[in-house]
Amino acid sequence: MASGGDPKWQKDAADQNFDYMFKLLIIGNSSVGKTSFLFRYADDSFTSAFVSTVGIDFKVKTVFRHDKRVKLQIWDTAGQERYRTITTAYYRGAMGFILMYDVTNEDSFNSVQDWVTQIKTYSWDNAQVILVGNKCDMEDQRVISFERGRQLADQLGVEFFETSAKENVNVKAVFERLVDIICDKMSESLDADPTLVGGAQKGQRLTDQPQGTPNANCNC
């Protein structure tokens, strides 16, 4: 939340000079380092103090990649269960997910499968996912080996990085990779189905509307 009055943030957010806008979402168990990861990337800052994210927050950063200016709206979600209804509401707009676990926390690693289920339930089916094992600087407390992380990523069919928000390891690489993957998906989807572009121009069909996925917020 601290970013609200930040002039740099405001400059980035109001900046209309960009080509693509990608919405990314960082998810994972509580205290795996999602907020730190985002702060490291967006503001290049780090603090060890733990402040639980309230519900949801986002930051905006414009990057230059492959001759295109890409505006990233990166959503930082609360890992806590009690905000789940709020956070899942934002899955739908996200083109990419950073699914994060803590290499020093077995529970967070075991929850990855649950998070994947969450993504499958609430997001668009062509959303891209990267698995990230954070806190790789804390080698002495590590319980999840790089191998286990990579195996899980292979199983899930997603890319894998080990990062450290504190030491600034691989943070930028994760975002750049995710942007690349989304860019490719973009070229591919238009290339594979050109009728998509032409067809939808002829008025929206009702079937084009997002089908009501089973919604957690609805108790009916």
Next chain:
Amino acid sequence: MDFQNRNNTANKFVCPSDRQLALRAKLRAGWSSSKTSEPLRPEEQEAIISVIRRNEEIEIAERQRVGRLVERVEKIKQHAVERGPNCCRLCGDTFGLLRPHRIICEDCRQSVCTKCSVDINIRYHTSERTREIWLCRICSETREMWKKSGAWFFKGLPRYDTPRSASATPTPTPTPGGMASMAGRDWSCPVASFTIHFRFSQGPVQSAKCKVGHSYAMPANESRSLSKLSRTQNSTLVRSPVQSFDPFLFCQFPTIIAQSHRPSECPDYDSISLTNGSAVAQLRRESSSLRRGSVSSSWSISESSGSGNSGTQSQSQSQSQSQSQYTQAQQQHCRDPLLGWLEIAISYRENFHSLDCTMVRARDLPAMDASGLTDPYCKLNIITPEALTKYTRWQRTKTVHKTRNPEFNETLQFVGVEPEELGNSLLYVALFDDDKYGHDFLGAAKVCLSTVHSTSQYRISVPLGVEDQYSSAAEMAQEWPNGKILISLCYNTKRRALVVNVKQCINLMAMDNNGSSDPFVKLQLKPDAHKNKKHKTSVKWRTLNPIYNEEFYFEASPHDLNKEMLIVTVWDKDLGKSNDFLGSLQLGAQSKGERLQQWHDCIRLPDHFHEKWHCLAPDNPAH
């Protein structure tokens, strides 16, 4: 009664307070949240709402941005000519051997010229794959819009605000937490049901509003364009010289129109000639426009019924769209044949087997030079039932200079036409613009000879149509002893210079004893006060078809180019004696037809190469 009972027993669900409802509405998190064990504390709510507000600002900016993207594409679409399969979809240039190269767009499969298409190289960053495709400008811009708006991801355009009307669109909203769908479930809450009502009633109204904003899918605009259409038809009727002729001529006129176009190209006229064969043409014209009028009223009905029912609305919308495309197509067909009119008198002398064709006059021919004038002449031939030209040599009239309404009054004779041939042959007349550097097509007409009798002269006025295989045959039959030259022009805005690329020449004259020449090309941009705007290519030895591909820069502002003239001369290099002149070409604002078009294209569309073949004239402009 039962209601109340149930409410009393179902204590599990308690309707939240107004404040909570307002908050949840902003969270888009649904109305009932009994699952949450512990409600959000006020400070948490504040924090989340502030995030949502920040996000809303971004969403609004995003909707406007997408709106601008959409509008941009719409503008390009509006400027597209869409004249049919033989013309570029965007600029309307016709394709052909000496004309722009045809490219089929990968997405819409329509033909476009090289100027109006983009060569797109799709690169994949994660794998080393690339793919190259050609797209027309509309489709490439649409693709860009789909990428930039995120529509590629959501499989449909996200909600957007058009810059002018700033009204929301009826497109699906892939924004986080589609509220409409969630609200739609929760019937138990009165506030929710209100929202549903609001949504449903608002939907069609919004859609109608946004449709007015663009011109291609709008019911309001459709009727307007339709009335415009009928108006233009009326005006063409008034303008056409046919009105001054007697009704007898009118009877022939629709059949001739039907013949002068291939049936597939002109279904409208065909149907006219089929439905009633003897009525006066003007009447038919009116009835056809009446028919169109009735179509328009049926559209408005389908539109209004569509807006009443949101379920069928999108369907009727797409329907009306296809209909509007149909009108556009019709409009094209109505406009296409208006290349002018030709009045002919035909008589047949049976004892001589001679068909006398008098080209009386032509009206409203297309302008070919900057001052809006033309130097027309006619070329005639007879087309046999086998769809072949009967004579290898085309008959031609004299050129009438500097007019779009020439009085030819010239009779040309076809000898050797058997009486039985008349029944199934056609007289083909193609009009060309006479110019030193190539003859440009003006219009063509076919006249059925079955109505020609030996007893009386048959007078007729025919509308001129677009070019076809016979007109190109007539054009090819023209002999150019001096050969042709391929020149590519480009105005380079960075260097502020005209780039002339001399590509190649063909069929040059042989000047040397060995039956060949040693050609080179000289270029000069005139007026050239300081004699420094001159260039020449290298000499290609012993060839009549030299290939140069040499580029030259002439510094000039685009404004200057409107007054300048590029003089191209081809010479045979001779050692020891003066060079022999092989041919010349002039390109500039004073040129005509294709030369003028290339010059204008080059100024109008800078930083693109505009390539055209030109004929070389035998006279040396320096003398």
